[in-house]
Amino acid sequence: MPEKNRMSERRRQIVQFIHGYLREHGRPPTVRDIQRGVGVASTAVVKYHLDRLEKAGYVERAPRASRGLRLTSKALSWLGAAADEPVSSVVRVPIVGSIVAGEPVTAYPTFDADVDTLELTRDIISDTENVFALRVRGDSMVDASVHDGDVVILRQQEEANNGDMVAVWLEDDQETTLKYFYREGRYVRLQPANPAYEPIIKPAEVVRVQGKVIAIIRRLAA
Template sequence: MAKMSDTLSSRQEKILEYIRGYMRHHGIPPSIRDIVAGCGISSTSVADYNLKHLERLGFIRRHHEISRGIELVSKDGRPGPAAVPLMGQIAAGRPIPVPDSESWSAAASAEMIEVPESFIANRKDVFALKVKGTSMIDALINDGDLVVMQAVQSVDNGDMAAVWLKSEKEATLKRFFKEKGDRIRLQPANSQMAPIYADASNVAVQGRVVGVIRKLV
């Protein structure tokens, strides 16, 4: 592949860098109007012309039927990384206190991390948490890893979920099982640790694990 400077004008390089920066900061692609304002372009038609050139050369892929349908593409043609907010940490051991469930709103986090595009797919409200503890180690989730979550309020039995224990004001990462009656079992993936049992009225699902980014040692 040719060097970017050999194939792109300075304006097109600026647009490409703006798209990358916007996605890192906001976690979503910019609109054409965002690009016009952010790159000092005179009109949306000029922006569209340059986006078509970037797409033709394989730097981006556009989905015209989707709002903000710009996808970064790496040099080998595979989807580029996406960005999601890092919302803090969650225990994979005993539950640890967190301020409250509202603290996991994307607006509360200024830090964005890059994740594989496959973790996002067509999902909405995706975020990441840093794992503290080893209770999910048999599921290949270790202390210091990042779990990528989709914010949901319900999960299927056996799903790995971030669960809020209301009375204790604590959160934990476990496999979720609904048992007879109103009992919930939060099952660790570590043979050395016991499950946590809670009444269903005391449990609020905050998210489902959709991917793991492992810490390299």
């Protein structure tokens, strides 16, 4: 079976060329620049790969604008070109996956090349140690306060204080959920943000805190 995350050599070539051209000329290349740069005979080939790269989130484009091309942070980190950005209060955070009912959050990963990343600034997260992001998928662990498609930023930790919003793995239900955390003796009360929902009360030993939510970002259709 073909590796799912393998990006074709041609695509890597193109991203690399764009990056080089940008550094050299101070403007993005045209489709035909890329065509010559990577050595293909048709502009349609370039267009084809740019479409794929855009869909994969490596490139953003301004339709019909000449040189309307920009590399995303994902592409830059993919190139290992993070050295591009100097000082900057920009922080790159890995998106380790999605919250899906039935699966635990995977262990905090090393910075693999093709881990999806999210760029944030220190205006949003002040500290970057052990910070990671999760994309919320589906409604299973969601109440009115967190929606499908939201990105939650978490700091990895096993303990939580009362009132913290945490991602927890429930051993017995075999699922991850986002809730407010309250310790009550040998039990843990998991309180949905929406007061209309009933709290979940579990023995402490089946509740595994995976991380504490430090920010929630919701992007609406632009």
